[in-house]
Amino acid sequence: MDEHEEDLETLGEQLYTAIYSKHKEDAGKLTGMLLELPVPVITRILQDEAVLTAAVDKAFGALQVAQESSKEPCKDEDDASASSDSLGEQLFDLVDVYNTGHSQKITGMLLEQHKEAVLNLLSNPKLLEEKVNFALKTLQEQAVEETDASDSSDADDKERLGDKLFSLVEKLDPLRANDITGMLLEMDSAALQQLLCDQSTLAKAVQKAQAALDN
Template sequence: MDNEEDLEALGEKLYDLIYPKHADMAPKLTGMLLELPRAVISQMLQDEALLTNALERALAALHPDTSKPPSQADDVDSVSSDSLGEQLYELINLYNTGYTQKITGMLLEQEKKVVLQLLSDPVLLEEKVNMALKTLQGSSCSQSQGDTDVSDGSDQDEVEVIGEKLFALVRDIEPAHCADITGMLLEMDLGTLHQILSDRTMLEVAVQRAKIARENALSQAQPETN
């Protein structure tokens, strides 16, 4: 009963925040956001930007783009992996798992149609996030049991924290491809990552290099269409 009362109290607070912005849709939007984990809901109540972001995703799920014919293979193929990755990253980031970058990468390995479904179905997304989280936590546990050096686990946690900070900085510099570029930069060693986090000029240089490398890789991968 306490959990139900707690959820009801969160719902009332959410509704009060949502109603001034989306009066007609407030009940529906509140219900959708209440499907998120309690910790995420509590954070949204304190962070207006986070709430706004979550509302935009919920509205997009309720009102998908109907200007194109639905469920056509061409439409699915035309959606860029960058766009999907960035949208998925922002949604997964709401769960505060500490593994946002890795879970995003894991889910992006699925077919585009499946990824698009995850973006529009918060219940399915939460299920997939929890499954990926269990996989990651299980592998980190087995690794720590098999290794006497526990620094690998702590390093991995540190990379995740750095990834969260790095994504926000990269998004300011290169918003169009921030997810891909962040992933490329995270391949650097920890010392270099700490440097670029504290040195804006060094970060901008690293982002530009990653952007050029990414564009070169894409141009080589794309077949001639002439």
């Protein structure tokens, strides 16, 4: 520990002792704040009671402002959260009356609006009905799009499986590879995957298809 640190530690102890009588709970924080000042200033504070009182009062005021500002946002957030929860519950009860089967999702969509707009919905049944119907229509359109995408994905998968299968079937029966592959593609995806992975299973399936074609 160098001399500067020793000086600060000594000054800190003296400051703490001087501050403790008036500010027991915040003595540590106030001491820390005053120790940020240059050493000559701290020394002067300790030597003059009036300067000490003024410096401590100033530090205490700054500390209070910092504490207030750190508490207020939390309080606002809590209030906003509680208010939002309450609005959500009220809105859900009203939306649920329409028995859409999507009450939770529709409520969530409506709650994305500004608070004033949500309050307006609670007091205006006609507007609420319009918004619920619009949200329901949006959800139904999304469901159709997802189904289309899924169908498209299944078709793509089937096409890829068909290409792989054709290349394998072609080795076993080049002349009728197209017909046999078409017959095998009637099987579900899991069975097709099995054919691709197991040569003996594929050979048996091809033989069955060949027999069916011969007949």
